[in-house]
Amino acid sequence: MKNIFIASTSTVHGKGYLEYALPALKDFFKGVTEILFVPYARPGGISHDVYTKKASEAFSLIGIKIKGIHEFENPSDAVKKATGIFIGGGNTFLLVSQLYKNELIDVIKEVVSQGTPYLGTSAGSVVTGLSMQNTNDMPIIYPPSFSTLGLLSFNVNAHYLDPDPSSKHMGETRATRINEFHFVENIPVLGLREGSWLLVQNDKIILKGGLSARLFLQGKEAQEFPDATDFSFL
Amino acid sequence: MKNIFIASTSTVHGKGYLEYALPALKDFFKGVTEILFVPYARPGGISHDVYTKKASEAFSLIGIKIKGIHEFENPSDAVKKATGIFIGGGNTFLLVSQLYKNELIDVIKEVVSQGTPYLGTSAGSVVTGLSMQNTNDMPIIYPPSFSTLGLLSFNVNAHYLDPDPSSKHMGETRATRINEFHFVENIPVLGLREGSWLLVQNDKIILKGGLSARLFLQGKEAQEFPDATDFSFL
Numbered sequence: 001m002k003n004i005f006i007a008s009t010s011t012v013h014g015k016g017y018l019e020y021a022l023p024a025l026k027d028f029f030k031g032v033t034e035i036l037f038v039p040y041a042r043p044g045g046i047s048h049d050v051y052t053k054k055a056s057e058a059f060s061l062i063g064i065k066i067k068g069i070h071e072f073e074n075p076s077d078a079v080k081k082a083t084g085i086f087i088g089g090g091n092t093f094l095l096v097s098q099l100y101k102n103e104l105i106d107v108i109k110e111v112v113s114q115g116t117p118y119l120g121t122s123a124g125s126v127v128t129g130l131s132m133q134n135t136n137d138m139p140i141i142y143p144p145s146f147s148t149l150g151l152l153s154f155n156v157n158a159h160y161l162d163p164d165p166s167s168k169h170m171g172e173t174r175a176t177r178i179n180e181f182h183f184v185e186n187i188p189v190l191g192l193r194e195g196s197w198l199l200v201q202n203d204k205i206i207l208k209g210g211l212s213a214r215l216f217l218q219g220k221e222a223q224e225f226p227d228a229t230d231f232s233f234l
Numbered sequence: 235m236k237n238i239f240i241a242s243t244s245t246v247h248g249k250g251y252l253e254y255a256l257p258a259l260k261d262f263f264k265g266v267t268e269i270l271f272v273p274y275a276r277p278g279g280i281s282h283d284v285y286t287k288k289a290s291e292a293f294s295l296i297g298i299k300i301k302g303i304h305e306f307e308n309p310s311d312a313v314k315k316a317t318g319i320f321i322g323g324g325n326t327f328l329l330v331s332q333l334y335k336n337e338l339i340d341v342i343k344e345v346v347s348q349g350t351p352y353l354g355t356s357a358g359s360v361v362t363g364l365s366m367q368n369t370n371d372m373p374i375i376y377p378p379s380f381s382t383l384g385l386l387s388f389n390v391n392a393h394y395l396d397p398d399p400s401s402k403h404m405g406e407t408r409a410t411r412i413n414e415f416h417f418v419e420n421i422p423v424l425g426l427r428e429g430s431w432l433l434v435q436n437d438k439i440i441l442k443g444g445l446s447a448r449l450f451l452q453g454k455e456a457q458e459f460p461d462a463t464d465f466s467f468l
Contacts (some may be wrong), residue, residue: 013466044410137411140419184328
């Protein structure tokens with residue numbers, strides 16, 4: 001029985017950290033009083049302590065305590081004992097490197113597959129997929145592998161962005177990048193727009209947040225799916 | 235005696251492939267009648283043949299023949315015999331994977347260090363740096379290493395883009411990404427705007443193209459340097 005909340009972003013424009021998602025998170029974490037926070041992705045290079053404090057402040061608004069995984073001597077044990085897990089966003093390469101370094105890939109996959117509620121935002125959402133190959137982040141560190149938690153049977157592109165028709169910039173669009181991926185691999189990629197999340201419960205994978213999502217399959221035209229779609233067919 | 239042309243992009247908005255750079259390239263490749271083209275980065279997933287044809291058409295306008303490295307049985311020999319080398323843009327992860335697979339990193343570094351003229355555009359420019367850690371590309375394939383040619387003693391961020399102050403998108407800006415890199419590594423990063431290139435000759439590394447470039451050093455504020463700056467101090 002999985003219970004997973006996969007958010008495209010922690011923060012939507014004009015709101016505070018996690019603010020847009022707090023009502024849904026209050027419901028999602030009902031009965032949970034403490035969550036283990038994984039600050040490894042260090043957005044903007046902030047320290048584990050500073051990042052954990054930020055998560056703490058947001059969750060205090062819905063009466064939940066946060067403890068940083070870096071405060072534990074044995075991170076693997078901390079995961080096993082956690083009543084909830086939250087992996088925050090930042091740099092996916094750094095996050096994945098740290099998950100491998102601390103030997104956490106298998107244990108997180110195991111406890112989350114057995115029902116420990118899991119929240120991911122941005123990079124923390126990317127790692128719920130089969131691989132981190134659809135991250136938007138810069139490869140600032142070389143991880144031992146691109147394979148990730150595989151809690152989904154597809155990959156997530158967080159912060160999915162439609163092409164800007166007025167742009168004069170010649171760098172690749174997000175869609176072009178994902179299509180290039182499909183010349184190399186046959187893994188479906190779901191582009192989640194900021195403000196959207198997937199709710200994985202009882203073998204359903206429901207799109208939430210009021211926006212459509214864009215699905216990329218190898219050799220096919222990308223397709224829009226409306227809010228409330230169940231992506232468990234992937 | 236190095237002779238290297240490191241372009242941020244192959245194409246600027248509103249012009250044809252390589253068009254903006256052809257006058258400078260004609261001068262750069264003076265006396266060269268045939269160039270070895272490395273199409274490994276496959277922009278948009280196009281084939282090696284299609285990509286080579288595209289490069290061929292552009293270079294025919296300045297009377298230079300192009301031969302694709304994939305047409306040779308022994309790519310390493312082709313590099314050694316080449317009178318000019320051009321590595322085109324596309325996906326940096328794919329390019330670097332192929333360079334390692336075909337054992338070309340050392341041999342390209344060697345011949346270019348000894349004077350074979352080298353042109354890089356976009357991904358082909360990123361690989362002239364110490365590492366590919368400042369690419370903007372999606373990690374569609376896992377390369378054996380992020381280390382690249384090291385023809386420069388710094389890294390290049392191609393297609394450098396200033397933050398858009400009107401954007402409501404919450405994904406990281408380019409500057410934020412490069413700053414995150416500097417929490418992990420102490421390699422200078424030069425952000426080259428589209429239309430700019432570096433001309434490496436006689437131990438000088440001159441910025442060309444009429445635009446300024448943005449230099450990121452660990453622990454310092456990023457700084458603009460005007461056209462014609464010599465970056466050999468890095």
